[in-house]
Amino acid sequence: MEMSVIGIALSLAVIIFLALRGVGIIVIAPLAVVIVSLFSQLDPAAALMGPYMKGFVSYASKFYLVFLFASIFGKYMDDSGAARSIANKVIQMTGRDNALLVLLAIAAITLLLTMGGVSLFVVIFAVLPIARPLFKELDIPWHLFVATFIFGIGSISMTMLPGSPSILNVMPTKYLGTTTMAAPLLGIIGSIVLAAFNIWYMRSQLIKSRKAGEGYEEAKTAAVVAESDKPLPAVWLSLLPSVVLVVALNALKIDIVWSLIAGCVTAAVVFWKHIEDQLKTINAGAVNMALPIINTCADVGYGTAVAATAGFKAITEFLFSIPGTPLISLTLATYMMTGITGSASGGLGIVLETLMAKYMALGIHPEFLHRVVAAAAGTFDAMPHNGVVITTLAVAGLTHKQAYRHIWWGHVVGTFLALLVIVPVGLIIYR
Numbered sequence: 001m002e003m004s005v006i007g008i009a010l011s012l013a014v015i016i017f018l019a020l021r022g023v024g025i026i027v028i029a030p031l032a033v034v035i036v037s038l039f040s041q042l043d044p045a046a047a048l049m050g051p052y053m054k055g056f057v058s059y060a061s062k063f064y065l066v067f068l069f070a071s072i073f074g075k076y077m078d079d080s081g082a083a084r085s086i087a088n089k090v091i092q093m094t095g096r097d098n099a100l101l102v103l104l105a106i107a108a109i110t111l112l113l114t115m116g117g118v119s120l121f122v123v124i125f126a127v128l129p130i131a132r133p134l135f136k137e138l139d140i141p142w143h144l145f146v147a148t149f150i151f152g153i154g155s156i157s158m159t160m161l162p163g164s165p166s167i168l169n170v171m172p173t174k175y176l177g178t179t180t181m182a183a184p185l186l187g188i189i190g191s192i193v194l195a196a197f198n199i200w201y202m203r204s205q206l207i208k209s210r211k212a213g214e215g216y217e218e219a220k221t222a223a224v225v226a227e228s229d230k231p232l233p234a235v236w237l238s239l240l241p242s243v244v245l246v247v248a249l250n251a252l253k254i255d256i257v258w259s260l261i262a263g264c265v266t267a268a269v270v271f272w273k274h275i276e277d278q279l280k281t282i283n284a285g286a287v288n289m290a291l292p293i294i295n296t297c298a299d300v301g302y303g304t305a306v307a308a309t310a311g312f313k314a315i316t317e318f319l320f321s322i323p324g325t326p327l328i329s330l331t332l333a334t335y336m337m338t339g340i341t342g343s344a345s346g347g348l349g350i351v352l353e354t355l356m357a358k359y360m361a362l363g364i365h366p367e368f369l370h371r372v373v374a375a376a377a378g379t380f381d382a383m384p385h386n387g388v389v390i391t392t393l394a395v396a397g398l399t400h401k402q403a404y405r406h407i408w409w410g411h412v413v414g415t416f417l418a419l420l421v422i423v424p425v426g427l428i429i430y431r
Contacts (some may be wrong), residue, residue, distance in 0.1 A: 002165035004311030008041020012340045016383075019342055031236070033305040040309040046221055047305050055304025056297045058351050062174050066167060067293040068286060069260035073245070074119035074262060075285030081230065082238035083113055083126035089235045093131060099138050103148040104326055106131050111154025113289050116242025117165045117263060119288075122154050126393050127152075139215040144205055145396055147406035151198040153388070155378035155415040158344065159371075160194060162187040163250040170256045170372050175352045176366040182281050183371035186426050190375055190418040205406070233274050243265040246377040286290035287384070292345075299346025300353060303337060304425035307354040316355065326362050327372055327423055330355070334376035348373065363431040375422060379415040380405050 018028050030048055037047035077083045087109040094105035096214045101239035106127060112122050114321055162184035169180050176182075232238075245263030248254045268278060274280055306312050310367065319329035333355055338347025351373060359369055373404070380391055384400055389407055 004036075004309045005314055006042040006109065006308055006311075007036045007136060008309065008311045008315070010039065010232070011035040011302075015302075015340060016342075018201040021394070025295050025341070025343070025346070026299050029302040031300050035431055036252065036306055036309060036311075040311060042309070044129045047308070049116040049306040052301040054301075055353060056301035057351075057424040058291065058304070058353065059300040060295045063171070064293060064298075065257045066170060066244050066260065067289045067296075068322070069257060069264055069347045070117060070165070070167065071119060071292075072282055072285030073117050073241070073260055073263050073267060074117050074290060074339065075281050076241065076271060076275070077113070077116070077118050077238075078091075078126065079276075079281045079284075080238075080267065080274040081232040082241070082267075082271065082274075083118055083123070084130075085125055085232040085235055086112060086116075086237040087130050088232070091134070096134060096137065097100075099140050099206055100203055102134050102138060102253035103144065103206070104199070106134075106145070106148040107152040110149055111157050114153055114157040115161065115164055115246070117245045117260070118242075123153060128302050128395065136216045136218075138225055141404040142216055142218070142396070143398055143406070144202070144209065145204060145399060146392065146403040147202050147395075147410055148381075149271070149395060150410045151195075151202070151414075154194070154198075154411045155375060155418070156191045156194055156384075159378040159415075160187050160191040160418065163246060164257065165245055165249055165259070171345065171352060172346055172356075172370040173256075176354050176360070176370050178181055178366050178370045179250075179253065181255075182428065183365040186368070186371045186422050190256060190371075191413075193421050194416040197417055198410050200408050201406075201424055205325070216322075217318050220431045230274070237270050239258060241285025246335035261291045265387065273365045292387075296343060296346045296349060299341045300349035302341070304345075307350075312354075315317070316358075325423070325427060326359060326425075327368075328362065330359055330369070330373060331419065331423070334373055335380045338377050339383055341381035342381065343384040346378035348383060351377075368426045368430040372419070372423060374417055375415060379412055379419065382411045 014035060015028050015032050019025065029053065033047050033052045034044040037044045046136060090109045090112065091105050094101050096102065109127055110123050113126065114120065127149065135142055155165050159168045162181045164180060173179060173183070241263045244266045247260050248259040248262045249256060318332055320326065322329045334347060334351050337350045338344050341347045341350070356369070360366065384404060389404070393403060
C-alpha cells in the first residue's frame with residue numbers, strides 16, 4: 001500500500017513537472033497512469049484500457065454536448081461583435097477617469113460575459129482591445145490587467161453565483177440531482193466575500209504601484225487583437241441570447257444542453273446580419289471545444305485509474321478520518337485534485353466520479369455539497385500550469401513572474417477566504 005501511495009505522489013509530480021514544460025495533459029495522463037499502475041502492482045495495459053478509459057468515456061458521455069454547444073455559443077458572441085458591444089457599454093457607463101473604476105469595469109465586463117455563457121478563452125479577446133488603451137490613457141501598470149481580468153472570470157461566475165451556466169456549476173447537478181441555483185444564499189455570500197477581497201486587493205495594488213512610480217509599459221509579446229470596424233449589434237440585442245440561456249436554465253428549469261441550444265439558435269437569428277458565415281462560426285466553435293473536452297476527459301480518466309489503487313483507498317480513509325465535518329475532507333480532496341491536474345473541471349470530475357457517492361451516503365444536503373465542491377474546485381485550480389492561466393498571460397504578453405501573484409491573491413486566496421465563510425454558514429443552514 002505504501003508503494004501505491006508513493007506511485008500516486010510520483011505520478012502527480014510528473015504531471016506538474018511536464019505540464020509546466022508545456023506537455024499536454026492528453027500525453028501526460030496515460031503516462032501518469034502507467035506510473036501509478038506499476039507502483040500498485042497492476043498491469044499498465046489493463047489500467048489504461050480499464051479504469052482510465054472508463055473514466056474518460058464516462059465524463060465525455062455526460063458533458064460532451066455541454067462543451068460543444070457552450071463553445072458554439074461563445075463563438076457566436078465573439079464573431080458577431082456582441083461581446084465587444086457589451087464591453088463598450090459597460091466602459092461608457094463607468095467612465096474613463098478613475099483608475100479603480102476602470103479596473104472594476106473590466107472585471108464587470110468579464111463577469112457579465114462569463115455569466116452570459118461566454119467561454120473564458122473567448123472573453124479575453126473581447127476585453128483586451130478595450131482594456132489596453134484605457135490602461136495606457138490612465139497610465140495603469142499593464143500587469144494589473146491580470147488582477148481585474150481574473151476577478152471577472154474567477155470563482156464568482158465559475159462556481160459561486162447561483163444560476164451561472166458555468167460548466168463547474170453544471171457538473172454537480174449530474175451527480176447530486178441539484179440545479180444550478182443550488183444553495184443560493186451560500187453562493188451570494190461567497191460572491192460578496194470574494195468581491196470585497198478583490199476590490200480591496202486591486203485598490204491596494206494600485207496604491208502600491210503609484211508609490212513605486214510604476215506606469216503603463218507596452219507588453220512587447222502581447223497578442224495582437226485587431227480592432228474591427230464592422231458595425232456592432234446593439235447592446236440589448238447582444239444581451240438577448242445570454243438572457244434566453246440563463247432564463248431557460250434557471251427560470252424554466254430546462255436542461256443545460258437544451259438551454260445552450262436555445263441560446264445558440266437565438267444568437268444565430270438575432271446576429272444574422274453580423275455573422276459573415278454562419279457555418280464557419282458553428283464549425284469554429286465545435287473545433288474550439290475539442291481540446292478542452294479531451295483534456296478534461298484525460299484528467300478524469302487518470303483520476304479513475306488512481307481510484308482503483310490501494311493507495312487511493314488509504315488516502316481517502318485518511319481524509320475521512322479528519323476530525324470535524326466531512327466537508328473539510330471533501331474540500332481538501334477537491335483542492336488536491338484540481339491543484340495537481342491544474343484543471344477545475346478535470347479535478348472536479350475526478351472528485352464527483354470517485355468520492356461524491358460516499359459523501360452523499362453521509363446524509364449531507366445535496367445543495368450544500370454542490371456549492372462547497374464547486375467553490376472548492378475553483379480555488380487551487382489556478383496553479384501556474386493551468387491552461388487558462390497560461391493562455392491569459394500569453395495573450396496579455398506577461399510572464400508568471402510579472403503577474404501570477406495577482407492570480408494567486410485574487411483567485412486562490414480570495415476563494416479560499418470565501419469558503420471559510422461558506423462552510424460554517426452552510427453548517428448552520430443545512431444542519
